[in-house]
C-alpha cells in the first residue's frame with residue numbers, strides 16, 4: 142500500500158473515531174433527538190433480567206446471581222408481587238446512574254408460546270384518557286393502571302424523591318409484557334405525576350397502541366428506546382397493517398434493532414441500528430420475518446426469563462417479614478425507606494415505610 146493511500150485510510154479512521162466519540166459524548170443529536178447509549182442499554186438489560194428472580198430475599202437485598210455486574214450496589218426500595226395478575230416489578234436507587242430505576246417483569250403464564258399467539262388477536266379496545274383518537278390495548282393498560290402495581294410504584298418513587306431530590310432521573314425498563322407496562326408507567330409519570338426526567342428503555346416490546354397514541358407518546362416521553370433483537374417475534378405483534386395506518390397498532394420511536402452477527406452459528410457480536418423517528422422503520426426489525434421466540438428471551442446475551450417456567454412462584458425467607466406486607470388479595474409488597482445505611486436502622490424505618498403506603 143502506498144503511503145498516500147495509507148494516510149487516506151488513517152484520515153478516514155480518524156474521522157470515524159471523531160464522529161463516533163461525538164455521539165458518545167452528546168446526549169442529544171443535532172436534530173434534538175436523544176442519543177442512544179449502548180452502555181446504558183447493557184446496564185438496563187441486567188436490571189430487567191433481575192426482575193425475573195423468584196427469590197424475593199435475594200432480590201430485595203440485591204444478592205441474586207443476576208444482581209451483579211453492571212447493577213452492583215443497587216438499592217431496592219420496593220418490590221411488588223401482584224399475585225392476582227401474576228405481575229412483578231421493583232423500584233430502587235442506582236447511585237452510579239444517579240437515577241431511580243423501575244423494572245417490570247414479563248408474563249409468567251404457563252407457556253410463552255401461548256402468550257405470543259394470543260398477541261395476534263389483541264384489539265385496540267381502550268381510549269387512552271385525555272388523548273383524542275389515541276387507542277391502546279386494554280389488557281396492557283390495565284396491567285399497569287388497574288392493579289396494585291401503579292400505587293406501589295408511585296409511592297416508592299415519592300419516597301425516593303424525598304431522599305434523592307425532586308428532580309432526580311427516572312429510568313423505566315422492562316421486557317415483553319413488562320416492556321408494555323414500562324411504557325405505560327413512563328407515560329404516566331410524565332402525564333399524571335409531572336415528572337420531567339423520565340427515560341424509558343424496553344426490550345422485546347409488543348405494540349401497545351395506535352398511531353395517534355404513538356405520536357402523543359413520542360412527544361411526551363421523547364427519551365425512549367425500544368430495543369428489538371434480530372428476529373424476535375414479539376415486536377411484530379399485534380400486527381401492523383401498513384395499508385390501514387390509522388386503524389392498526391403502531392410502534393412509537395425510537396427502535397434500536399440489534400442484529401446478531403454470527404459465524405458458524407456462534408453469535409460473535411450484535412450490530413445495533415438506531416432506527417428512524419416514525420416508530421415503524423421498514424429497514425429495522427420489520428425488514429425481516431419475526432419468527433423467533435429464542436431471540437425474544439435473550440437480549441445482549443442476557444437471559445430474560447425465570448429460571449423455570451412456573452407461574453408466579455416466589456420464595457421469601459423469614460428475615461423479610463419485617464419489610465413485607467400483604468394485602469387482602471394476597472399481593473405482596475416489600476418496602477424500605479431510604480436512604481438506609483444500617484440494617485438495624487432500616488428495620489425500624491421500614492415499618493414506617495410500610496404503614497405509610
Ligand SMILES: *[C@@H]1O[C@H](CO)[C@@H](O)[C@H](O)[C@H]1NC(C)=O
Nearest residue numbers: 165166167168178180181184
Ligand atoms: C451512558 O450511560 C452510562 C451509564 O450506563 C454513563 O456512565 C455514560 O455517561 C452515558 N453516556 C452518555 C453520553 O450519556
Ligand SMILES: *[C@@H]1O[C@H](CO)[C@@H](O)[C@H](O)[C@H]1NC(C)=O
Nearest residue numbers: 267279280282283286287288
Ligand atoms: C379495573 O378492574 C376492575 C376489577 O378487576 C374492573 O371491574 C374495572 O372495570 C377495571 N377498570 C378499568 C378501567 O379497566
